Amino acid sequence: MPVKLKWPFLGIAIPCFLISFIGYNAHYFILTNFLSQKEQIWFQVSLTMIWLSYYLAIYAPPGHPPRNFQPSPKTWKNYCKKCQNYKPERAHHCKTCNSCVLAMDHHCPWTMNCVGYHNFPHFMRFLFWVIVTTGYLLVRLILRAYFILSNYTTPLYLWKKSEVIFLAVLIPMDGFILLTISILFIRCLSNQIFCGRTQIETWEYERLEGLFYRKRLISLLIQNFWDLHPECRTHEVENEATRLLTQRGLKFDNIVNFPYDIDPLRNATQFLGVPYSWLWPLGRPAGTGLFFPKNDISDFEESELQDMLLSLPWPPDGGRDKVACINGSSRIETVVKNGEQLIRKRAIDSGDTISRKKWQNTWGENLEDFGVDIDAE
Incomplete structure (x- = not known):
């Protein structure tokens, strides 16, 4: 803590x-x-x-992000109300420093x-x-x-x-x-x-796991995918989405990919710079901190929906509290009647999930504990 x-x-x-x-x-x-x-x-x-x-x-x-920063296409456009500027990927607004980092x-x-x-x-x-x-x-x-x-x-x-x-x-x-x-x-x-994640991203990863095991994540990912790739929303893909929502034995890693985890050496080079500079007092990374290399799994290619979900930008749920709507509904659930599996739809109660601003990880930490200004998120 x-x-x-x-x-x-x-x-x-x-x-x-x-x-x-x-x-x-x-x-x-x-x-x-x-x-x-x-x-x-x-x-x-x-x-x-x-x-x-x-x-x-x-x-x-x-x-800190430069003024008038513009995010890349097919990524989340996170606008900081306090800096009045778009935040690059992996950036957050610090409440104490009063700026995006x-x-x-x-x-x-x-x-x-x-x-x-x-x-x-x-x-x-x-x-x-x-x-x-x-x-x-x-x-x-x-x-x-x-x-x-x-x-x-x-x-x-x-x-x-x-x-x-x-x-x-x-x-x-x-x-x-x-x-x-x-x-x-x-x-x-x-x-x-070893994981390529900041502490905030590790917190985010655990939050997504929690949503997945409470069966609240897949519908969010599907909705976000269609928001980014509306051209992929065909009748066949919608049927595949319905099957994915009711599929048993699906693992978290099958639908969520952390795109910045490549391998330990490249992760270390990304954060610390080239190996010979790690102990040099003035050693620093060679990049700008605005854009980051991603692993091969995050490359978008039209294939099965489950594989295409792995290409979603981080965090795949958009990092916002929202309700997913699939085919005009807020949640799809299944019931068995007369030996047949039926799909029915109903709205998600706003109390079903814990707000991202209030969620705590296994260490008892929330976003504010890392210094993030939750009002600017």
Whole structure:
């Protein structure tokens, strides 16, 4: 669950305090007692990389759409009322920044900045260097504490009291930071690199799964497909749509394709830039953040309706709360009468589904928790 701070400046003050307190106290009171000069220099270089990447994560802009942006044909035309401009694919309006952000991942309270297309590499490098530095430090602190405890018979006056005190304080603090940042880093890797999705898009994916298993999604997809491709609405395709609505054993992945997931390497290159720049402090993606390459499944070709639904732009339901109407009805359901399967139609009650603005994922997060201005959606 994202953290919400009463005083936003604490989002910068707390990390700065933790980096300084843990890093410099550990070096001065503990590491200088047993590390070689070369090892101490390495630790300070690693600590400096934390500061540099954190500074860039705070001040580097995430990227914003140009004025008078025009979306591509056969895509959703999402107009931002507050920016008075069309939003590119994957962009959202941040409530805190009061602007649309390219490939918005989330608004981070710890950088007081949005994490978007252009500064995502800085954010990931910050997490990486925190993990490397705190991991290295934790190992050194634990080994030092073990050494002192294994020599408990040695007179206490041979050990510095300050070293023992800071070992007791810094080991749990350093371990806590390492654990929490590692969880966030793994979550980002899982989403962006292995699935090609931002955190908002992962949230959207889970929402669509929920609609699918409540049997509310297929009719929306069919209606959206006909809105984008009215030329494909023939009598044969309408019959195929009716069969698809009543088909059993249909899987979510058979009708929903996330178009930006290509493969882990290309996903990583799309978000982080070329591999040799991943650890370079100024490395960034080569694209514009306005348009993105898509996988082969998203290519539109006239074939079976089920395959054509996979070509819908993301999100395939349009990302709006609406009721689908198939053949003039709001929902198609089936009943069995005298051994025959009949199709009947009725309107969907507005209370049947949870509003997109209120829906929560398994982490208990809604769109506002990622910083999205739901009034601009």
